[in-house]
Structure formats: structure tokens, C-alpha cells
Amino acid sequence: MRHISKLPDVGTTIFTVMGALAKKHHAINLAQGFPDFKMDENLIDLVTSAMQNGHNQYAPMQGDLGLREAIAKKFDLLYGTSYHPENEITITTGATQAIFSIISAFIKPNDEVIIFRPAYDCYEPTIALNGGKTVSVALESPNFKVDWNEVKSKINSRTKMMVINTPQNPIGTVFSEADMRQLQQLTIGTDIIILSDEVYEHMVFDGEKHQSACLFPDLKSRSFIVASFGKTFHNTGWKMGYCCAPQPLMSELRKVHQFNVFSVNHPMQKALAAYLQNENRYLELSAFYQQKRDLFLSLIKDSRFKFTPSKGTYFQLLDYSGITQENDVDFAKRLTVENKLTSIPISVFYDTKIESKMLRFCFAKKDETLKQAAEILNQI
Numbered sequence: 001m002r003h004i005s006k007l008p009d010v011g012t013t014i015f016t017v018m019g020a021l022a023k024k025h026h027a028i029n030l031a032q033g034f035p036d037f038k039m040d041e042n043l044i045d046l047v048t049s050a051m052q053n054g055h056n057q058y059a060p061m062q063g064d065l066g067l068r069e070a071i072a073k074k075f076d077l078l079y080g081t082s083y084h085p086e087n088e089i090t091i092t093t094g095a096t097q098a099i100f101s102i103i104s105a106f107i108k109p110n111d112e113v114i115i116f117r118p119a120y121d122c123y124e125p126t127i128a129l130n131g132g133k134t135v136s137v138a139l140e141s142p143n144f145k146v147d148w149n150e151v152k153s154k155i156n157s158r159t160k161m162m163v164i165n166t167p168q169n170p171i172g173t174v175f176s177e178a179d180m181r182q183l184q185q186l187t188i189g190t191d192i193i194i195l196s197d198e199v200y201e202h203m204v205f206d207g208e209k210h211q212s213a214c215l216f217p218d219l220k221s222r223s224f225i226v227a228s229f230g231k232t233f234h235n236t237g238w239k240m241g242y243c244c245a246p247q248p249l250m251s252e253l254r255k256v257h258q259f260n261v262f263s264v265n266h267p268m269q270k271a272l273a274a275y276l277q278n279e280n281r282y283l284e285l286s287a288f289y290q291q292k293r294d295l296f297l298s299l300i301k302d303s304r305f306k307f308t309p310s311k312g313t314y315f316q317l318l319d320y321s322g323i324t325q326e327n328d329v330d331f332a333k334r335l336t337v338e339n340k341l342t343s344i345p346i347s348v349f350y351d352t353k354i355e356s357k358m359l360r361f362c363f364a365k366k367d368e369t370l371k372q373a374a375e376i377l378n379q380i
């Protein structure tokens with residue numbers, strides 16, 4: 001039987017490839033973004049109770065109302081603006097499914113979507129599956145600043161959506177208030193939808209404030225905010241997330257969501273609704289991860305790797321240009337095989353060849369794991 005691939009250029013994701021290599025060579029895995037420490041037992045107990053209390057059948061299509069109310073409260077507390085739990089918040093199977101459903105709900109053949117590279121890997125294939133065209137704005141090291149004039153030059157009548165990601169994976173940068181104001185200015189009066197991937201909203205360092213798209217009224221009116229409980233509560237394997245948007249946008253999203261998954265794991269939603277009542281559980285996260293970042297960087301300060309401390313996310317880029325001129329994919333593989341430490345090469349998040357010699361390391365790890373990794377980096 002013959003078939004034509006809808007994604008001829010797509011292979012297996014770099015996270016799977018590097019994870020498998022780490023396993024094969026018994027390497028310390030700082031590649032895929034997940035913690036190697038335990039999540040909170042209290043949250044596990046809450047899931048058990050929810051199951052014992054009979055929440056084992058389909059949840060409502062939009063998500064458990066209690067959880068949606070808890071999310072609405074969180075927005076109010078953090079950003080002084082909220083979303084209506086009935087018709088502006090939907091619980092999803094992780095951020096990935098929210099992103100897939102949002103793009104599928106709005107992108108038609110030949111629509112253009114602007115993304116900022118290096119970009120998280122699920123945006124482009126999802127745009128392509130829907131017949132859309134990805135238009136890239138490349139951010140360049142060392143500081144990866146956005147040139148808003150370049151963005152402006154790429155907006156035209158076919159531009160249907162822009163995807164932003166602050167804090168940004170894989171580079172660990174954040175958009176400033178000035179960036180968000182520029183974005184707002186550029187999109188005012190247009191029909192451009194913003195997909196604001198904010199899965200790292202609770203990992204922002206050095207006293208900076210997370211600049212959510214919901215803080216800027218005109219941006220809020222055209223934005224989907226996407227979030228991930230897996231990132232926030234140390235349980236990426238649960239694949240729980242949500243998205244928020246004004247009602248006219250959200251009702252289109254739900255048309256797709258209901259046929260994509262219909263509804264999401266019920267007992268976990270009940271548990272998360274109860275767990276979110278204590279805001280310290282997410283408010284303490286930035287300090288927790290800043291301490292991990294600082295430990296990691298202090299341990300490798302005398303190594304031959306160069307770095308600018310990450311401003312957000314739980315990823316740190318290390319520049320190895322003082323060590324070798326190998327490309328980043330080869331060097332990441334060699335580090336795994338020969339030195340037993342695995343990272344992610346960042347060139348795979350671009351659509352063109354790039355010169356920078358950078359690897360991404362995940363510091364959501366036990367202190368002892370970070371110490372072992374640092375020992376290896378110090379020997380290279």
C-alpha cells in the first residue's frame with residue numbers, strides 16, 4: 001500500500017532521540033525537561049481520594065468546574081484580571097493538546113503563523129498538518145532579543161496567528177513589558193490571534209515579573225494563554241494543562257477539543273482543584289528553581305563552558321565554542337557516549353542552519369544530580 005506522508009520532513013523528536021541515547025549509554029539525563037525528584041505526596045493522595053470518591057467517569061467536556069474556578073481565582077490573584085470559568089477556561093491533556101487544538105481550530109490552508117526561533121518543537125508540525133505556513137523570526141545569541149521591526153515586516157494579510165513563548169524554551173529568556181507592548185501595538189486593529197505559551201510562568205528569576213499576555217488588554221482580547229500543570233507541579237507524566245481565552249475564541253476551541261479528546265482525566269482534575277487552593281504551591285516555584293540554577297552555575301563557573309544565566313524556564317544554555325567547533329548535534333551525542341551526560345542541541349529548534357555552539361541542560365534535578373553533571377562538565 002502506498003501513502004503520502006502529511007509530514008514528510010518530520011522524524012522522531014529530539015527529546016525521544018536524546019532520551020534513548022542517554023538510557024543506552026547510562027548517561028545522566030539533563031536533556032528532556034522533567035524533574036528527577038519526587039512530586040508532592042499530598043497531591044497523589046488527593047487523586048487517590050478522588051478515585052475512591054467515585055470520580056472515575058467522564059469529566060465535563062470543558063473540564064471540572066471546581067478546577068476552572070480555581071484557575072480563574074489564580075489569574076485574579078496573580079494578574080488582577082480573570083477569565084470566566086464557564087466559558088473562557090478549558091482543561092486539556094497537557095499544554096501540547098491545547099496547542100494542537102487551538103492551531104487546528106483556527107489555521108486553514110495558506111494561513112501564516114509567525115513563531116520565534118529557536119521554538120518549541122510542536123508548533124510547526126501542527127501548523128503544517130492544518131495546511132498553514134510557518135513564518136519564522138530568528139532570535140540570535142547571546143541575548144536573543146526580538147527585533148520588532150522584523151516582526152512587523154513579516155505581518156501581512158495572510159498572518160492569522162502568532163505564537164509566543166515566555167519564558168522561552170529552549171533559550172531561557174523572557175519577554176519584557178516593553179516587548180509585550182510592542183506586540184500589542186503591532187497587532188492592534190488586526191485579526192491576528194496570539195497563542196501565548198506560558199507553561200513556564202512560575203519559573204521566572206532575578207526578581208523579574210512574568211509578563212502574561214492577559215496583562216495587556218488588547219492582547220488579552222486576541223490571546224489564548226496555554227499552561228501546563230506537569231511543569232508546575234513536577235508531574236510531567238500526568239499530561240494535565242489548560243487554556244484560557246475570551247469567550248468567542250474559546251467557543252471555537254471547544255468545537256475541536258470535544259472531538260480531539262472530549263474530556264480530560266477526571267480524578268486528577270478533582271485533585272488539582274483542591275491542590276490549587278494553596279497558592280504557595282506555585283508562588284514558591286521561582287525561588288526553588290532559581291536556587292537550582294544558581295547551584296548548577298556556581299558549580300561550573302570555572303569550566304570551559306560559557307553562559308548567561310537563564311531568566312526563566314528550567315533550562316540553561318551552555319556555550320561550548322571555547323571547547324570544540326563540532327556541530328551541536330554531534331557534540332551532544334559525543335558528550336552522552338563518551339562523558340555520560342546528555343543535553344539537547346538547540347539547532348534543531350531552528351529552520352535554518354545556525355552557527356551558535358549551544359547545548360540546553362535541564363536543571364530540574366536533585367542537587368546531587370546537578371553536582372554529578374557539573375563534575376563531568378568541569379572535566380571537559
Ligand code: PMP
Nearest residue numbers: 094095096120169199228230241
Ligand atoms: N510548551 C513548551 C514551551 C514546553 O516546553 C512544553 C513541554 N512541557 C509544552 C509546551 C508541553 O507541555 P505538556 O507537557 O503540558 O504537554
Ligand code: GLN
Nearest residue numbers: 015016031032033034169
Ligand atoms: N517540554 C519538554 C522539553 O522541552 C519535552 C516534552 C517532550 O518530550 N515532548 O524538554
